[in-house]
Amino acid sequence: MNMQQFDFDHLRNLTIGTVDYVSPNEIRVVLDLSAPQNTALNTGVPTLFPRINGFVLIPNENGALVGLISWLGVEHSQYPKRKGYKDFDLIDLPFPLRKMSITPMGTLKQVGKIEKKEYQLERGVYSFPSVGDSVILPSDSQLKSIVENKEKNANVKIGIAPIAGNANVKINPDKLFGRHIAILGNTGSGKSCSVAGVIRWSLEEASKKLEAGQSLNTRFIILDPNGEYTDAFDDLNTEVKKFKVEISEEEKEIFRSLKVPAWLWNSNEWSSFSNASGRTQKPILKRALRDLRSGHSDDTNEFITKIRSYFSSCLITVKLDLKIGATSFKTDSTKFGKKILSISNDALHLSNQAEDELKGVLENTSQTLEAIINRHFKSFVNKQGETIEYYEDFDVSDVEEVIQELEELLEPLGGVLAYTGPNEDTPVPFNVNDLPDHIEHLGQEAGVIQFIDFLVMRMRTMLAETRMNSIVVESDEITLENWLENYIDGISIIDLSLVPSDITHLVVSVISRVVFESLQRYRRTTKKLLPTNIVMEEAHNFIKRYYEGGDEITASQLCTESFEKIAREGRKFGLGLTLSSQRPSELSPTVLSQCNTFLLHRIVNDRDQELVKKLVPDNIGGLLKELPILPTRKAILLGWATPIPILVEMNNLKKEHRPKSEDPDYWDVWTRQSERNVNWKDLADDWQNIDEEE
Numbered sequence: 001m002n003m004q005q006f007d008f009d010h011l012r013n014l015t016i017g018t019v020d021y022v023s024p025n026e027i028r029v030v031l032d033l034s035a036p037q038n039t040a041l042n043t044g045v046p047t048l049f050p051r052i053n054g055f056v057l058i059p060n061e062n063g064a065l066v067g068l069i070s071w072l073g074v075e076h077s078q079y080p081k082r083k084g085y086k087d088f089d090l091i092d093l094p095f096p097l098r099k100m101s102i103t104p105m106g107t108l109k110q111v112g113k114i115e116k117k118e119y120q121l122e123r124g125v126y127s128f129p130s131v132g133d134s135v136i137l138p139s140d141s142q143l144k145s146i147v148e149n150k151e152k153n154a155n156v157k158i159g160i161a162p163i164a165g166n167a168n169v170k171i172n173p174d175k176l177f178g179r180h181i182a183i184l185g186n187t188g189s190g191k192s193c194s195v196a197g198v199i200r201w202s203l204e205e206a207s208k209k210l211e212a213g214q215s216l217n218t219r220f221i222i223l224d225p226n227g228e229y230t231d232a233f234d235d236l237n238t239e240v241k242k243f244k245v246e247i248s249e250e251e252k253e254i255f256r257s258l259k260v261p262a263w264l265w266n267s268n269e270w271s272s273f274s275n276a277s278g279r280t281q282k283p284i285l286k287r288a289l290r291d292l293r294s295g296h297s298d299d300t301n302e303f304i305t306k307i308r309s310y311f312s313s314c315l316i317t318v319k320l321d322l323k324i325g326a327t328s329f330k331t332d333s334t335k336f337g338k339k340i341l342s343i344s345n346d347a348l349h350l351s352n353q354a355e356d357e358l359k360g361v362l363e364n365t366s367q368t369l370e371a372i373i374n375r376h377f378k379s380f381v382n383k384q385g386e387t388i389e390y391y392e393d394f395d396v397s398d399v400e401e402v403i404q405e406l407e408e409l410l411e412p413l414g415g416v417l418a419y420t421g422p423n424e425d426t427p428v429p430f431n432v433n434d435l436p437d438h439i440e441h442l443g444q445e446a447g448v449i450q451f452i453d454f455l456v457m458r459m460r461t462m463l464a465e466t467r468m469n470s471i472v473v474e475s476d477e478i479t480l481e482n483w484l485e486n487y488i489d490g491i492s493i494i495d496l497s498l499v500p501s502d503i504t505h506l507v508v509s510v511i512s513r514v515v516f517e518s519l520q521r522y523r524r525t526t527k528k529l530l531p532t533n534i535v536m537e538e539a540h541n542f543i544k545r546y547y548e549g550g551d552e553i554t555a556s557q558l559c560t561e562s563f564e565k566i567a568r569e570g571r572k573f574g575l576g577l578t579l580s581s582q583r584p585s586e587l588s589p590t591v592l593s594q595c596n597t598f599l600l601h602r603i604v605n606d607r608d609q610e611l612v613k614k615l616v617p618d619n620i621g622g623l624l625k626e627l628p629i630l631p632t633r634k635a636i637l638l639g640w641a642t643p644i645p646i647l648v649e650m651n652n653l654k655k656e657h658r659p660k661s662e663d664p665d666y667w668d669v670w671t672r673q674s675e676r677n678v679n680w681k682d683l684a685d686d687w688q689n690i691d692e693e694e
Helices: 008-014 140-147 172-180 189-206 265-274 281-293 304-324 328-329 333-351 354-376 396-413 433-445 451-462 466-472 480-488 504-526 555-573 587-594 608-617 621-629 666-670 680-689
Strands: 015-023 026-033 055-060 063-078 094-109 117-125 134-136 154-162 168-172 182-185 219-224 240-244 377-381 387-389 490-495 532-536 575-581 596-600 634-639 646-650
Touching: 008 182, 015 328, 026 480, 055 094, 055 140, 117 140, 140 168, 154 189, 154 680, 168 172, 172 189, 172 575, 182 189, 189 575, 189 646, 219 480, 219 504, 219 680, 265 281, 265 504, 265 555, 281 433, 281 451, 281 480, 304 328, 304 333, 304 354, 304 387, 304 396, 328 333, 333 354, 333 387, 333 396, 354 396, 433 451, 451 466, 480 490, 504 532, 504 575, 555 575, 555 587, 575 587, 587 608, 596 608
Parallel strands: 182 575, 182 596, 219 490, 219 532, 240 490, 532 575
Antiparallel strands: 015 026, 015 134, 026 094, 055 063, 055 134, 063 094, 094 117, 154 168, 154 646, 377 387, 596 634, 634 646
C-alpha cells in the first residue's frame, strides 16, 4: 500500500515563523531569527521576502491556508522569548523581534501523488491554525497556483502578477462579462485602456478558436459619451459599427447616423421627454400614444374598426359613470352633459365620412343623444352680460338611455370591441409629429385643453429642434427589426458626444431598455440566452444615485432605473454590464452592489475609497490601502472572475488600440512643436448650421 509522503525536511527549510495570534480576519506571526531579511533563496527561485501583499502558507490537514501579508514591523521582546536561546542566567534585556500580520484568503490543496503533485486554490478557509503552527514560504509552483485561474474557459490573459513571480493572470469571459464588472479609477490611471483591453484580449483569444473564414458572433454595445473608442476595435474579427450624430460627407464611409426613433420610446420616456405632469397630462399622453400606435391596422375595413373602437370606449366610460352613481351625473351634471354632447358631435362628424346605412345610424345616434341632454340644458345671463350655459341634474333613466343608444349603434357593427391592439409602450411606428396634434384634440374632447397647452407647446418645440429631430424623428427605412440588428449584433460603438444634452440620458435609457427587452423575448421564444454586454463609460453621469419623491420622473432617474433593472435581472437573460467610472461614490448603490467583479485602478478620493472597501466581496486586508499609490497600468482584480484578489500589471495596449483619452499636450502646443491651427469661422458656421453656398 503506497501512502503519500510529505517532504518534511523541505517543509522545515521553508519555515519562516510561527503563529502568535489568531482571529477570523487576522493572523499574527512571529518571524524566526533565521527568516530571510530581503530575498528568500529556498523557494526554487529567488523570491522577495518579506513583502507587503505577498503570500505565505500555514500547512494544515486540508492542505495549507493562504495568507496575504498586510502588515510588517518590529516589536521589542524580552531575550528569553527568543526561540532557541534558553540561558535564563543572562540579563533580561529587550531585543528586536520581527512580526507580521496576515489576512486569510483561501485554502491551497494538493492534488495528485507527490511525484506529480499539483496545487489547486479554493475560496474560503476550512480550518484556522493554532498558536505555534509553522508559517512557510510558498514555492514557485505553489505561488503560481495561487494566482493562476485554472477553471474552464479561463483562457484570456489580462496581465501578470508581479507579487507572484510574474505569473499570468487569466480570466474566464463567462464570469467577467456575465455577472457585471466595474472598472474604477481616477483619470489617467489606465481605466479606459483596461475597458478596451479586456474586450480586445477576450475577442482576440476567442478568434483563435474559430475555423478559417469564420467571424466572431459577438454583441457589445459601447455607450461612449466622449467619443474615445472610435478606433479601439477596428482590426478585430467581427463587425464593428460606429454611430454618431451630425455626420459629414467624409465620415459617411466610417459612421452611421445615430437614430433612436421616438416611436421606440415607451410612455414613461415620453413623459420624461415632454415633462408631463401626473394628474391630467400623463393619462392623455398615454391615450394619444395608444391611439397612434393602433392606427396602423391591417383590418380591411379600417373605418368600421375605428368606429367600433371609439364608441366602445365611450360606452365603457358612460357605464362607469352609472356605476359611480349620483356624484358623476348629478353633482358633476354639467361635465357629464358636455361629455355626451362631445360624443353626439363626434357621431355627427363621423356620419359625414360614412356611407349607406351606417351614415343614417350615426346621424340618428347623434340626434338621440342631443335630445337626451337638451332636456336638462339651461342658460342665463349674469351681471356682466355673459351667457352661462349649464346642465341640470341627470337621472339614472337618462344615463341608461344613453347606454342603450350606444349599444344599439354597436350591435350591427359586431358589438363592443375590446381593445387588443398595441398598448402605449409597444414599439409600433407612427408619425411622431402627429402626437402633439392628437393630444390637443383629446384635450379639447375632454374639456381640459387649458391644462395641456404647455405640454403640447413643449413637445412641438423640442421635436422641431434640428439636432434632436435628426435622432428621434423616424426615417421611413427604420423598422424595429433592422434597428435591433444594427445596434445589437457585432460591436456597436455609440458616440454620444454631440447628442443634445436635453436627450442624452433619454437616448441611453431607451437603448439599454430596448436591448434588455429584446433579450427577454429571445429567451422566451428560444429558451436560450443571447450573451450581450453593454459598456457604459463615465457611468457616474448616467447611473446616478437618486432619491424617491414627486410624480415626475426625470430622464436621469429613468436612465438609472433602466440600468438598475439590468443589474438586478440582466444575467438571467444573458445581458451583462461593464461599468467604467472615476467617481464610484456618485453611482447608484443598487447597480454597484450587483457588480460581482471589480478592477480597481488608482483611486485617490477618500469617499470613493471608503465606498469601494464596503462593496468588495472579499476579505482582502490591506490590499485596498494601495489604491491611492497604484501606478498607471497596475490594478487590483477581485471578485467572481478571479480565484483570489490580486494586484495585476495589465497587458500593454498598442497605441493605435487605446481609447483617445490622452492628457492635453500643452507644452508642445505652446512651443509650436505641435501645430494647432483653428478656423473659427468654419467651426461657427458648422455649429450654427450655416450653408457656405447660401
